[in-house]
Amino acid sequence: MPQPLPRAERANRLVLGGRVEAVEPARVTPGGVPIATFLLAHRSHQCEAGLPREAWLRIRVLAAGDLAPRAAALAVGAEVEVEGFLSRSSYRREPTHLALHAHTLRIVERNEPIHEE
Amino acid sequence: MSEPILELALATPLRRRFDYLPPAGVEHHRLQAGQRLLVPFGRSRRVALLLAVKDSSALPAERLRRAERLLDEAPLLTAAELDFLHWVADYYHHPLGEVLFHALPAPLRQARPARAPEPDYWRLRRPPDPSELKRAPRQAALAALLAEHPEGLPAARLDQAFPGWRPLMKQLVRRGLACASAPPPPPSPPPALELNPEQQAALTALEARLDGFHPCLLEGVTGSGKTEVYLRLAEAVLARGRQVLVLVPEIGLTPQLLQRFARLPTRVVALHSGMSDGERLRAWWAARRGEAGVIIGTRSAVFAPLARPGLVVVDEEHDPSFKQQEGLRYSGRDLALVRAQRWEVPLILGSATPSLESLHHAREGRYHHLRLSRRAGAARPPQIDCLDLRGQPLHGNLSPVLLEAMERHLRRGEQVLLYLNRRGYSPVLLCHECGWVAQCPRCDSRYTLHKGRARLHCHHCDKTVAVPRQCPACGSVDLRPVGFGTERTEEVLRQRFPEVPVLRIDRDSTRRKGSLEAVLERARAGGAAILLGTQMLAKGHHLPQITLAAVLDADQGLHGNDFRALERLAQLITQVSGRAGRGERAGRVLIQTHHPDHPLLTTLVHSGYPAFAEAALGERRAAGLPPFGHLALIRAESPSPEAPERFLRAALAQCPESPVIRLGPAPAVMERRAGRHRFQILLISPRRAPLHRLIAAWLPRLEALPEARRVRWSLDIDPQETF
Numbered sequence: 103m104p105q106p107l108p109r110a111e112r113a114n115r116l117v118l119g120g121r122v123e124a125v126e127p128a129r130v131t132p133g134g135v136p137i138a139t140f141l142l143a144h145r146s147h148q149c150e151a152g153l154p155r156e157a158w159l160r161i162r163v164l165a166a167g168d169l170a171p172r173a174a175a176l177a178v179g180a181e182v183e184v185e186g187f188l189s190r191s192s193y194r195r196e197p198t199h200l201a202l203h204a205h206t207l208r209i210v211e212r213n214e215p216i217h218e219e
Numbered sequence: 220m221s222e223p224i225l226e227l228a229l230a231t232p233l234r235r236r237f238d239y240l241p242p243a244g245v246e247h248h249r250l251q252a253g254q255r256l257l258v259p260f261g262r263s264r265r266v267a268l269l270l271a272v273k274d275s276s277a278l279p280a281e282r283l284r285r286a287e288r289l290l291d292e293a294p295l296l297t298a299a300e301l302d303f304l305h306w307v308a309d310y311y312h313h314p315l316g317e318v319l320f321h322a323l324p325a326p327l328r329q330a331r332p333a334r335a336p337e338p339d340y341w342r343l344r345r346p347p348d349p350s351e352l353k354r355a356p357r358q359a360a361l362a363a364l365l366a367e368h369p370e371g372l373p374a375a376r377l378d379q380a381f382p383g384w385r386p387l388m389k390q391l392v393r394r395g396l397a398c399a400s401a402p403p404p405p406p407s408p409p410p411a412l413e414l415n416p417e418q419q420a421a422l423t424a425l426e427a428r429l430d431g432f433h434p435c436l437l438e439g440v441t442g443s444g445k446t447e448v449y450l451r452l453a454e455a456v457l458a459r460g461r462q463v464l465v466l467v468p469e470i471g472l473t474p475q476l477l478q479r480f481a482r483l484p485t486r487v488v489a490l491h492s493g494m495s496d497g498e499r500l501r502a503w504w505a506a507r508r509g510e511a512g513v514i515i516g517t518r519s520a521v522f523a524p525l526a527r528p529g530l531v532v533v534d535e536e537h538d539p540s541f542k543q544q545e546g547l548r549y550s551g552r553d554l555a556l557v558r559a560q561r562w563e564v565p566l567i568l569g570s571a572t573p574s575l576e577s578l579h580h581a582r583e584g585r586y587h588h589l590r591l592s593r594r595a596g597a598a599r600p601p602q603i604d605c606l607d608l609r610g611q612p613l614h615g616n617l618s619p620v621l622l623e624a625m626e627r628h629l630r631r632g633e634q635v636l637l638y639l640n641r642r643g644y645s646p647v648l649l650c651h652e653c654g655w656v657a658q659c660p661r662c663d664s665r666y667t668l669h670k671g672r673a674r675l676h677c678h679h680c681d682k683t684v685a686v687p688r689q690c691p692a693c694g695s696v697d698l699r700p701v702g703f704g705t706e707r708t709e710e711v712l713r714q715r716f717p718e719v720p721v722l723r724i725d726r727d728s729t730r731r732k733g734s735l736e737a738v739l740e741r742a743r744a745g746g747a748a749i750l751l752g753t754q755m756l757a758k759g760h761h762l763p764q765i766t767l768a769a770v771l772d773a774d775q776g777l778h779g780n781d782f783r784a785l786e787r788l789a790q791l792i793t794q795v796s797g798r799a800g801r802g803e804r805a806g807r808v809l810i811q812t813h814h815p816d817h818p819l820l821t822t823l824v825h826s827g828y829p830a831f832a833e834a835a836l837g838e839r840r841a842a843g844l845p846p847f848g849h850l851a852l853i854r855a856e857s858p859s860p861e862a863p864e865r866f867l868r869a870a871l872a873q874c875p876e877s878p879v880i881r882l883g884p885a886p887a888v889m890e891r892r893a894g895r896h897r898f899q900i901l902l903i904s905p906r907r908a909p910l911h912r913l914i915a916a917w918l919p920r921l922e923a924l925p926e927a928r929r930v931r932w933s934l935d936i937d938p939q940e941t942f
Contacts, residue, residue: 131688131696131697131698131699132648132668132673132686132698132699132700133686133687133688133689133696133698134673134686134688135688135689135696137696137697164697166696167696189652190652191652192651192652193650193651193652193653193654194654
């Protein structure tokens with residue numbers, strides 16, 4: 103039996119809010135699991151070393167199973183909050199390339215275009 | 220007078236004959252070679268074939284057992300047939316008993332008397348009296364069915380229309396209501412076609428050689444009308460009161476040929492493994508008694524005992540399916556040659572892409588070489604081009620140039636043929652997150668994904684499992700198909716050409732009996748359509764509406780493991796090309812490849828098959844491979860990883876002195892298959908005689924090796940594949 107991982111190594115939970123960009127149509131794996139992915143653009147104000155700053159990133163969100171149809175139906179520009187875990191995005195890329203695998207998907211705002219600044 | 224001794228052959232792998240005493244109560248003059256007997260064997264009973272009646276046995280009298288029963292009054296196999304089968308056993312170094320029983324239809328391998336087979340056709344003799352069948356409604360129904368067909372009904376149709384009809388028919392016959400009848404003349408056979416001058420010249424040349432053994436290679440480009448030449452020649456043979464044996468590579472091709480031969484004034488029978496035992500037995504007897512003028516069958520039909528042979532034809536002689544790949548590993552084409560020689564009748568080897576062996580023999584003057592270079596009727600040769608796939612944006616597995624050409628042809632209401640020799644959805648199922656690939660646990664190979672059936676299927680050992688929901692290595696659910704099989708290509712085509720019917724032809728889509736005919740019928744009905752298929756589609760089917768043919772992945776053949784891979788690829792490309800433009804429009808052929816500069820591929824595309832064959836023969840000569848060298852392969856396999864190699868090493872240690880080259884033992888290209896590890900020794904000899912001398916001396920030593928009992932091993936003479 104494999105050794106149970108130390109507690110610190112087991113931790114993998116992330117809540118990330120942002121706007122939906124580029125939704126890909128849902129596909130069903132040959133094993134019958136529906137999968138939808140979309141790109142999530144996150145922008146927030148954070149505090150670091152006592153100084154205010156902006157955080158900005160884009161990450162691919164993967165929603166499998168029952169969550170897939172909801173993810174696939176998202177409109178570009180919708181504001182969502184995703185809770186899930188991180189894993190490497192593809193065997194062909196460096197393990198530093200990550201994807202967010204959703205456990206829950208909360209829609210904050212249905213469909214509002216991103217305001218370009 | 221002392222009792223005679225019967226020398227018998229039994230269907231066992233033992234290379235020996237068995238002595239028995241005659242059955243009690245059978246007068247000795249009734250015993251003749253070629254009869255079957257029922258004999259006690261160990262604790263069971265077996266069917267044996269009488270080889271000879273002799274005066275004495277090497278066995279002491281008390282150990283001789285008595286045969287139980289004589290099964291045939293007249294010999295089943297004539298002396299000439301027995302002779303031929305002896306030759307086969309010697310040439311393939313195969314146990315005689317297995318060869319003899321292999322040559323017999325399955326029902327005759329059992330202890331049933333070879334009773335006269337039931338007739339094929341039945342008709343009503345008189346309508347039943349109104350009250351006659353009152354209490355037998357099923358008989359009445361059968362009589363009513365027969366009444367609707369005064370010309371008679373064939374057994375095959377009755378099997379379909381009236382399951383369980385045979386006992387009922389017996390009752391009707393007993394009542395004098397029905398009787399067996401001769402088959403009616405076929406309704407409207409396709410008319411004889413006009414011969415062009417080339418066909419006429421070939422026919423004249425062949426008609427001049429109807430007496431005696433004359434092997435002839437008829438090299439005719441696809442659509443040049445080879446079949447019409449066979450038919451005319453068969454007519455001449457039948458007119459002399461003789462029979463014609465026609466071998467084809469695939470069961471699928473027999474109905475088409477049967478229909479064309481139906482115009483001949485004789486009974487035409489089929490003989491292949493798709494028929495029931497009863498049907499085959501009837502066809503065998505029809506050949507044996509000379510009742511059938513034409514026998515059309517797959518490779519096993521070469522064992523049909525013709526009563527009055529007059530001609531042997533091997534159509535598509537280059538086809539690898541003529542070689543049996545298990546048990547008695549014979550080549551139907553090569554045996555056809557021996558048959559014709561022994562029967563002293565002409566042999567025609569027909570093909571658009573003759574095997575390098577046959578071309579070589581023709582060039583050496585051993586075969587008469589006849590060519591049909593023009594397509595029959597108005598058809599013109601197709602234009603062939605290679606499509607360089609390197610750096611091209613692909614739609615699925617289709618390049619933009621191909622898609623554009625398809626659109627053009629389909630818009631004109633023409634048909635497109637796409638050839639892809641890979642069944643299933645995708646050859647690989649991959650985990651996108653960790654790179655795991657679904658592999659067969661019993662073979663060194665990957666599972667093929669079959670999406671419709673939702674199974675992973677190993678095409679090497681036939682094992683199937685459900686498609687996993689998640690990766691067994693990392694747990695990810697993101698499993699993806701990689702690569703394109705026919706099933707996936709069909710999906711791509713349906714999306715891209717939603718308004719055009721896509722007809723897929725492969726082993727999976729034509730599993731049901733008659734489904735292949737249905738699809739071909741649909742294609743012949745005309746109108747724009749895409750035909751997508753594996754090699755099933757490339758073989759001799761007449762599809763006149765196709766104007767564009769494409770080979771989707773020629774690279775598969777370029778990277779083949781076998782020395783014949785390129786020959787096969789060239790034959791396939793040429794055969795696929797031959798499907799394009801058989802009607803009035805000129806055809807176009809596109810070949811997708813990542814290696815557009817491959818020397819043999821460019822020779823084939825620019826100069827045609829004969830030029831390719833010339834170049835390929837040069838390479839074979841340089842390498843000492845067939846037809847310039849003769850091969851035999853000893854294969855050994857076992858669940859144990861060591862046993863096969865150990866056996867073959869022990870075998871080599873026992874090998875007699877010989878100039879024959881011995882390569883190995885080496886692992887097979889796919890070392891593990893169906894849970895067995897496989898090794899082999901390849902024997903190469905520039906001349907045949909030393910090879911056979913070596914094998915004859917070596918085999919008894921091989922069989923005596925203790926290591927031989929731990930493996931399954933086989934000998935393949937003239938192997939088709941060496942991997």
